[in-house]
Amino acid sequence: MGTSISELISEKIDAMSTSERKAAQTLIANYPLIGLRTVAEFSAQAGVSSPTILRFVSRLGFQGYPEFQQALQQELAAQIQSPLNRATIIQSSKGSAAYPLMEAAIENIRETFHHLSTQQLDDATEALSRTRTHVYLLGGRFTDPIAIYMAAHLKIIRSGVTHLTGQESNWRDQLIDMGRKDVLVIFDIRRYQDSLIRFAEKAQARGVEIVLITDQWLSPIARFARHVIAGRTAVPSPWDSSTTLFLMAETLIAGVTHKLQNSSAERIRDMEQLRDG
Amino acid sequence: MGTSISELISEKIDAMSTSERKAAQTLIANYPLIGLRTVAEFSAQAGVSSPTILRFVSRLGFQGYPEFQQALQQELAAQIQSPLNRATIIQSSKGSAAYPLMEAAIENIRETFHHLSTQQLDDATEALSRTRTHVYLLGGRFTDPIAIYMAAHLKIIRSGVTHLTGQESNWRDQLIDMGRKDVLVIFDIRRYQDSLIRFAEKAQARGVEIVLITDQWLSPIARFARHVIAGRTAVPSPWDSSTTLFLMAETLIAGVTHKLQNSSAERIRDMEQLRDG
DNA sequence: TACAAAATGTAATACAAAGTACAAATTGCC
DNA sequence: GGCAATTTGTACTTTGTATTACATTTTGTA
Secondary structure: OOHHHHHHHHHHHHHHHHHHHHHHHHHHHHHHHHOOOOOHHHHHHOOOOOOHHHHHHHHHOOOOOHHHHHHHHHHHHHHHHOHHHHHHHHHHHHHOOOHHHHHHHHHHHHHHHHHHOOOHHHHHHHHHHHOOOOOEEEEOOOOOOHHHHHHHHHHHHOOOOOOOOEEEEEEHHHOOOOOOOOOOEEEEOOOOOOOHHHHHHHHOOOOOOOEEEOOOOOOHHHHOOEEEEEEEOOOOOOOOOOHHHHHEEEEEEEHHHHHOOHHHHHHHHHHHHHOHH | OOHHHHHHHHHHHOOOOOHHHHHHHHHHHOOOHHHOHHHHHHHHHOOOOOOHHHHHHHHOOOOOOOHHHHHHHHHHHHHHHHHHHOOOHHHHHOOOOHHHHHHHHHHHHHHHOOOOHHHHHHHHHHHHHHOOOOOEEOOOOOOHHHHHHHHHHHHHOOOOEEEEOOOOHHHHHHOOOOOOOOOOEEEOOOOOOOOHHHHHHHHHHHEEEEEEEEOOOOOOOHOOOOOOEEEEOOOOOOOOOOHHHHHHHHHHHHHHHOOHHHHHHHHHHHHHHHHOO
């Protein structure tokens, strides 16, 4: 009796065909409201035909679509009555070790933010918000994608953002343009890359303000960095997890966006016009 | 716009007749679920006739009963479907609102994994572990860095991994080499990119098995995908958060690594020798 | 490659629900 | 208490939806 429909889906999804799985996916992704709409709307959203939706519903053990909808509504009713209920359900899933990597990642995130002072974040955010100066971004073998991600966003909300691509020799050429009060964001986790360390040292020598985003063991670049943000990366896997660093990048992006709200809103408008026009 | 239906009722209830008031009270008492049922059920519950319900609904300013139901659903959707809302409720009860973006991200991760069956993940992992076939990766404007990240790891543990770089025209040229049983991993979140959709369609036409990693609203590419993995992306920021998708990528990487343990261990040894030597 | 089996969609059908006209009932007023 | 105005419900029509039969496509296998 207590089995919720989303559990029911997880149980039976193995026995489902591709299209039926799409129906299941769509329902889960828009849970549960899409199931309360008509078969036609549900099927359109899932990109399958209506009979597929009906087969999906009957596979879940319902006699017909109305019966299925009634079950969904009852579930909803129970949820709405106690909004805290939901929180408890989520908490209780904490014990389930179905996804150890996920649990570890969440723990890492919590731990990282717990040890991080808002001051540190604010300082780094401020550095990235100085629109007079240039911001350069760079990452290592596995962290460069995060640098790219961050650059893609920063480029939209402010000018003077450059991601340093290619080989070390290419970066070095860029050094000539980097000077006092410019900002360099470096991502570096173990094994720390010599090329990054050398570059950071040279940049610092030119007076560049370095924001380092690294793991809990701290890259040697910390010596040269003005701002050091360290995130936990250890997970039960042969690889380290960079999810924490990724979220840190997003946090910085959000911070800069907020700080430059007025100017960036205008900038984004202009940009969309350029794109559409 | 912002006026909720319950507010609407209190505004107009004075102008209502006795029976219409019964309808109003019934709706308030069972808010909002009774309004999502049929007119007949609503009228029975209120102890009035169906035309009275319809008159009540039209007095609230709706053109018809379906329009009224749609409004109710939108209200509900805002309440329950937004993880933000829940995150705010949960965190406010805990008192630690220092990092709302972090709280929301964690909530998104939990919610996503909770709705995800291990089978789905396993299937996708299996697809990425078939070393006989080629794996192509591709992402959108903001998600391509995740595709790059994933490719960087996969390249180490197995052969035949290609990240599709550059413009659409470049990808298209790669299509010629893609065929039945090859795998294409696509990251696509809103606003969904036409170029990606077009490419996915062409790839599917060639018999390529598509693994789609998308947001909760599902990219249209879901139509063409064999595996659909949907993660929540909404956070209290002007930007969507891709942290969940990033962790999903790491989870898949870990899964493939585990599955190819023996062969990949050897491969990594060889690779290190090449690097050192 | 050809065949059988399974899956999926198209299109017609059956059904249920919303909407409407009008008659009955109720209420308010003189 | 009788008349007009309003409210309410009944019975019917219209509309839209779930359902189903069947053709088509896809998939797996020899």
